Amino acid sequence: MIPAAFDYHAPTSLDEALSLLAAHGDEAKVLAGGQSLIPMMRFRLAEPGVLVDLNHIEGMAGVTEEDGHLWIGALTRHAEVERSDLVRKRYPLLHEAASVIADPIVRNRGTVAGSLVHADPAGDWGAVMLACGAELEVHGPDGQRMVPIDELFVTTFMTSLSPGDIVTGIKLPIAGKRSGGAYEKLERKVGDFATVAVAARLELDDDGVCSAAGIGLTAVGATNLRAQDAEKALIGKKPDEAAIDAASRAAAEAASPTADNRGSVEYKRDMVRVLSARALRRAAAHAGGEG
Amino acid sequence: MAETVTVKVTVNGVEHEARVEPRMLLVHFLRDELDMTGTHIGCDTTNCGACTVLVDGVPMKSCTMFAVQADGHDLTTVEGLGDNGGLEPIQEGFHQEHGLQCGFCTPGMMLVSKALLAENPDPSEAEIRRAISGNLCRCTGYQNIVKSVQYAAKKIRTGSAESTVGGGAS
Known part of the structure; x- marks a missing residue:
């Protein structure tokens, strides 16, 4: 099955990506891992006129503890969470969820943030982030803001984010002593x-x-x-x-x-x-x- | 029609360049543009893993990636296995242990196994089963596929391995 035609952009900076989204409005979709979006495009359930591929933006992946929280960059693949020693030792919930998402090949490509904003109720990360009280760092036309996970999901496949927004990372409370x-x-x-x-x-x-x-x-x-x-x-x-x-x-x-x-x-x-x-x-x- | 884009990729050590529509999936690029039909289209729904290729050594479903996203990357397909006209250990394993029946899933199975063994040369049976869990074999030949990977692992580690298939094969 062949997706409908679209124009492709591969910005190398967040600012460039935001400008592209601002210019194309509803027409544009953000492409991260694509493991949900591309199947939907193949079935023509989604027919975006423009794709803005984030994969060329440096520094958007990684799992680190910093400033009293756990940070998961928006382009972090499920497999990277699954294999992270830090996550395995200190965040068993995240490790276990990452290990059972889809299959190992999909996990090599799909991203945590992409899965969250896809807002499929059968997605695993949404439940995990609700349990953790996570926040999403979102950049949009009006700058940066934090969106609590409790305010993200509106209904199936729909979030409170706007078409011009890009999630740049997920912030979780750091694991306590016990x-x-x-x-x-x-x-x-x-x-x-x-x-x-x-x-x-x-x-x-x-x-x-x-x-x-x-x-x-x-x-x-x-x-x-x-x-x-x-x-x-x-x-x-x-x-x-x-x-x-x-x-x-x-x-x-x-x-x-x-x-x-x-x-x-x-x-x-x-x-x-x-x-x-x-x-x-x-x-x-x-x-x-x-x- | 949307504007075409240039895709420059290295496939099995050889550089290729083509102008394609952005919507062209990587699997169609390999099969239709490069005439490399070893990468199979099984389900078209991101379920079966028959289209798996290695992108910079990492297994990816080539039906769930656009060709343009492979631009600048190093791909390995089943055509890239084997050296100097001979079989490499993972191929030899599938041959010796009867790891294929119809053969449709075999390219994907061998590529995920190759990636597994590159990272973990001595995997347990559970680790092998986990690694191939995104690849479906509808002949249900999983037992022999696991043995094939074990054969290849042993061959890579020790330089030799023996088939577990009893007697002389007919």
């Missing part, structure tokens, strides 16, 4: 989208009590969802079986799945409960130093 996380994904086969997936992140204080909790859900709503009642069920408590059970049930309540060939509404909702409990148990073990 923090842990896990990503539990149920998929039919490698490369399939999640039937259901749950991202969990916990921070414990010196007494082993949850000082912060984040729970994000994949593929059970019009967008990735944050299960706030489930988070509240954990904060101020020790993450024991009773607290995890209550949180998992609250997470299932927060889900609003639709039935498809991956499962019924009831099945998916119950899988949210099951996967939330598994993810929270592992996150708690990790935060408690057992991971």
